[in-house]
Amino acid sequence: MTMGMATITTGTTGMDDFLIRAGAAGVGLALLAGPLGCLVVWRRMAYFGDTLAHSALLGVALGFLAGIDLNIGVVAVCLCIAVALTLLQEQRRLASDTLLGIVSHSTLSLGLIALAAMQTVRVDLLAYLFGDILAVTPADLIAIWGGGVVVLAVLALVWRRLLALTVDEDLARVEGVPVRWIRLAFTLLIAATIALAMKIVGILLVTSLLIIPAATARRFSRSPEMMAVLAALAGAVSVLGGLAASLYADLPSGPAIVVTAACLFLVGHLLPGARRG
Amino acid sequence: MSPPPFLLQCDALTVRRGERAVLDNVSLTVRAGEIVTLIGPNGAGKTTLVKTALRLVKPDQGSVRQRPNLSIGYMPQRLAVDPTLPLTVRRFLALWSKADADTMRATLAEVGATHTFDRAIQTLSGGEAQRVLLARALLRQPDLLVLDEPVQAVDVHGQIELFELIGDIRNRRGCGVLLVSHDLHLVMARTDTVICLNRHVCCHGKPEDVSRHPEYVALFGRHAEALAIYQHSHDHAHADDGCVVPAGLEHTAHADHAASCDHDHGHGHHHHGDHRHG
Numbered sequence: 089m090t091m092g093m094a095t096i097t098t099g100t101t102g103m104d105d106f107l108i109r110a111g112a113a114g115v116g117l118a119l120l121a122g123p124l125g126c127l128v129v130w131r132r133m134a135y136f137g138d139t140l141a142h143s144a145l146l147g148v149a150l151g152f153l154a155g156i157d158l159n160i161g162v163v164a165v166c167l168c169i170a171v172a173l174t175l176l177q178e179q180r181r182l183a184s185d186t187l188l189g190i191v192s193h194s195t196l197s198l199g200l201i202a203l204a205a206m207q208t209v210r211v212d213l214l215a216y217l218f219g220d221i222l223a224v225t226p227a228d229l230i231a232i233w234g235g236g237v238v239v240l241a242v243l244a245l246v247w248r249r250l251l252a253l254t255v256d257e258d259l260a261r262v263e264g265v266p267v268r269w270i271r272l273a274f275t276l277l278i279a280a281t282i283a284l285a286m287k288i289v290g291i292l293l294v295t296s297l298l299i300i301p302a303a304t305a306r307r308f309s310r311s312p313e314m315m316a317v318l319a320a321l322a323g324a325v326s327v328l329g330g331l332a333a334s335l336y337a338d339l340p341s342g343p344a345i346v347v348t349a350a351c352l353f354l355v356g357h358l359l360p361g362a363r364r365g
Numbered sequence: 366m367s368p369p370p371f372l373l374q375c376d377a378l379t380v381r382r383g384e385r386a387v388l389d390n391v392s393l394t395v396r397a398g399e400i401v402t403l404i405g406p407n408g409a410g411k412t413t414l415v416k417t418a419l420r421l422v423k424p425d426q427g428s429v430r431q432r433p434n435l436s437i438g439y440m441p442q443r444l445a446v447d448p449t450l451p452l453t454v455r456r457f458l459a460l461w462s463k464a465d466a467d468t469m470r471a472t473l474a475e476v477g478a479t480h481t482f483d484r485a486i487q488t489l490s491g492g493e494a495q496r497v498l499l500a501r502a503l504l505r506q507p508d509l510l511v512l513d514e515p516v517q518a519v520d521v522h523g524q525i526e527l528f529e530l531i532g533d534i535r536n537r538r539g540c541g542v543l544l545v546s547h548d549l550h551l552v553m554a555r556t557d558t559v560i561c562l563n564r565h566v567c568c569h570g571k572p573e574d575v576s577r578h579p580e581y582v583a584l585f586g587r588h589a590e591a592l593a594i595y596q597h598s599h600d601h602a603h604a605d606d607g608c609v610v611p612a613g614l615e616h617t618a619h620a621d622h623a624a625s626c627d628h629d630h631g632h633g634h635h636h637h638g639d640h641r642h643g
Contacts, residue, residue, distance in 0.1 A: 130450040252460045255446055262419050262439040263461055263505075302449075309451045 106222060107335070113224040113232050114327030114345070117281075117288050117297065120236040122320025123243055124281050125298030126305070126312065127274065130254050134299050135185060136173070139192035140275075141282050141294040143169040145199025148216055148286075152209050153202070159231060159283045166279030169195060174271075196291075219290035219342030221331060232284050239277050239284075246273050251312055288327070289342040297323060300349040304356045322352055369397040372435055372509045372541045375418050378427035380410070387413045389565040390427070393543075395509060400535055400542040402552045402572075405562035406584065411545045412442070414562065415513050418543070438502030438540075440512045444494055446486055454481045454489070454497050462504040472500045476530060492523040499527075503534065509541045510534070516546070528555050 128137050144162045151161025169191060176187055203211050215223060243250075249270050253260035261267050278298075285294045301322035302315065309315035329352075330345030337344075373395040380388040388410045395401045403411045416422040418429055419439060431437075446452060458469050473479045478496035481489055489497060495515055502510055512531065516524040532555045535542050546552045553559070559575040561567040561584065568578040575581050 130447050132447060248460060254450065255452070255457065255460060256441055256444060258416070258419075258421055259439060259441055259461075261421055262437060306449050306451070310453070311451055311456060315451055 106224070107331075109224045109226065109229050110221045110331055110341075111328060113229050114221055114288055114331060115324045116229075116232045116236050117285050118301070118323030118327045119320045120232075120239055120281055121285065121297045122301055122305070122318075122323050123240070123316035124277060125300075125302035125323075126316045126319050127250060127254065128278070128295075128298050129302045129306075130312075133278075134295060135188045135192075137278055137282075137295040137298055139173065139188045139195075140166045140169060140278060141291045142192045143195035143199070144282050144286055144291045144294075145216060146195050146202065147199075147283070148211075149199050149202035149206070152206060152211070159235075162283035162286065163276075163279045165195075166282055167276060170275040170279065171272075174275075215290070216286065217290045217292050218340060219286070219288050219293060219345075221288045221327075221341040221345070222334070224287055228287050232287075235280060235284050239280050242273065243277055246270050250274055289345055293342050293346050296346045296349060297326075300346070300353050301326060304349070304353040307356055322356075323349070326352055369399070370432065371396050371430075372432050373418055373543065374430045375414070376428050376430070378414070378417055378424045378429070380413055380417055380422060381425050386564060388417065388424075391562065391566055392427075393418065393560060395541045395543050397508070397541050398535065398539050399557045400532070400544060400555065401558045401560065402544045402546055402556040403560050403562055404546055404552070405567075407547065409563045411547070411562055412513055415511060415543065415545055419511060432508070436505055436508050438505045438507030438510045440495075440498045440502045440510070440515055442513045442517055444486065444498060448487050452486045453483055454478075454486055455483060457486050457497070458501055458504060461501055464504050469500075469504065472503050473497070475503065475534070476500045477526075491517070492519045492527070495519060495527060496530075499530070499534075503538075507540055509543065511543045513545045514547070515544065528552060531555070 128134060143165055147162035147165030148158050149161075150165055151158035154161065173187065173191060176182075176191075177184055182190075200213075203209075203213060212220070214220075249260070249265045252263070252265055253267050253270055257267055281298070282291070282294050285297055289297050301319040304322045305315045305318035309318055326349035327345050329348035330341060333339050333344040333348065334341035371394050373393070375391065375393040378388050378391045378393075379386055391410075391414060393401070393403075393414065403414060405411050413422060417424050419437065420429060420431075454473075455466070455469060458464070458472075462469070464472070470479055470482060473482060473496075476496040476499045478493055478500060481493050481497055486494070486497070495517075499512075499515070502512075510531070515531065516527050519527060531542060531544065534540070544552065544556070553572040553576065556572050558569065559572050560569040561575055561578070561581050563584055567580040567584055568575055570578075
């Protein structure tokens with residue numbers, strides 16, 4: 089945020105300006121996605137994250153319809169979907185992945201239909217689906233860094249208890265961890281991260297930024313915290329690499345970031361002699 | 366002399382899953398310094414009873430009373446930590462306890478698992494994992510230890526060691542122990558009270574009394590020790606006369622299933638052949 093503001097006030101050329109904004113926004117997001125992504129991987133919630141991300145498009149449509157901030161619309165819809173999913177999963181009539189598949193694709197389709205039906209707004213649909221890091225505005229930057237600090241602060245607050253219930257939910261409950269509330273807080277953090285990440289990689293690719301850097305970091309980590317930090321770093325490198333590729337090779341930015349992250353993962357796993365903890 | 370005060374008292378618990386009662390009017394008391402063992406076949410509701418006693422499951426009827434400020438050390442059946450989570454035993458223990466490294470080492474020494482301190486939790490053997498889980502429970506300075514099938518995935522020699530360890534811990538710390546097992550012959554000698562559960566309480570009391578109780582004999586047969594091991598891996602039912610028969614033959618006359626009855630008992634003996642009597 090400060091970087092972007094500084095360049096604006098010193099009046100650098102517009103070209104540098106949006107590049108720095110894009111880089112700062114992407115790195116901010118990666119720092120956020122690293123630790124959260126680790127938890128998504130440990131808790132085997134990749135598909136859950138994907139489902140929430142897909143429902144985000146419905147949140148965008150809702151935001152337009154209600155005339156409210158789109159981020160708020162996205163977080164609100166993600167939270168509703170998360171709560172509904174939790175309740176549905178307790179019914180145990182359908183396997184969890186079937187349920188997620190149904191919700192994931194029907195919310196995405198509903199979002200697409202809602203956006204298409206809106207006559208008054210012209211929406212750059214591709215930017216929502218796949219992200220457009222080069223279109224990041226100063227306001228987006230403030231949202232990402234400001235929101236990111238809040239999300240990371242809350243995460244730090246519940247970190248130990250989240251780890252405890254990731255290890256064994258019953259054990260955590262017996263030890264007095266308010267499992268339901270901690271889980272809800274975690275879902276809220278994922279929803280917020282998805283809202284913030286939408287601009288950068290788009291809702292179809294959001295979960296990749298959560299999962300791939302975390303998977304890359306696993307091989308080099310000997311503690312949960314180390315993995316969270318390394319995942320944040322891997323994410324930041326992916327964002328900057330993808331941004332560069334997007335700039336110099338004229339690739340779509342969201343996919344370029346994801347492919348960079350995937351390359352990093354492959355390289356990490358081909359490296360010999362990495363520690364396995 | 367009045368008995369020591371209760372730590373945990375469950376009164377007339379009924380838990381239903383849909384139409385079916387998983388627990389039917391089950392009562393249970395654990396007092397300080399007492400080892401209470403829950404035995405019963407698979408599906409008898411042992412784990413449900415433990416979870417209800419721990420207030421993880423809400424009973425449809427009945428009440429659970431815990432002594433005020435009761436510190437419970439719970440040991441789950443097993444630990445399933447995703448391999449992607451880098452977690453050493455030391456860090457695992459620190460998730461639940463503010464104890465320093467020396468105290469953790471001392472507690473691991475008490476259960477004979479000091480060597481696991483810096484190992485990744487996913488790389489532990491079944492026995493090592495159980496010992497670490499026991500150490501975790503002990504670090505809570507528990508008044509009551511609740512152990513759900515503590516010897517699963519442990520070989521017979523390790524099982525005897527673990528049960529002896531649990532007895533020692535009770536003697537040393539004076540805590541109450543609620544133990545779940547479907548393995549009778551090992552726990553019997555080290556238990557003060559046995560509760561034989563098959564959705565309802567079949568019988569309860571001192572081990573030697575329970576082992577002579579008709580309902581217990583009906584449930585486990587005359588060769589109860591052997592059958593307890595037999596129960597591990599085979600599906601069976603009880604005939605009206607108490608014989609163990611293949612599922613579906615429950616209501617046949619004795620003559621019709623006598624052969625399979627004998628076979629089962631004999632089979633149990635084969636399994637039992639290598640095991641020492643506890």
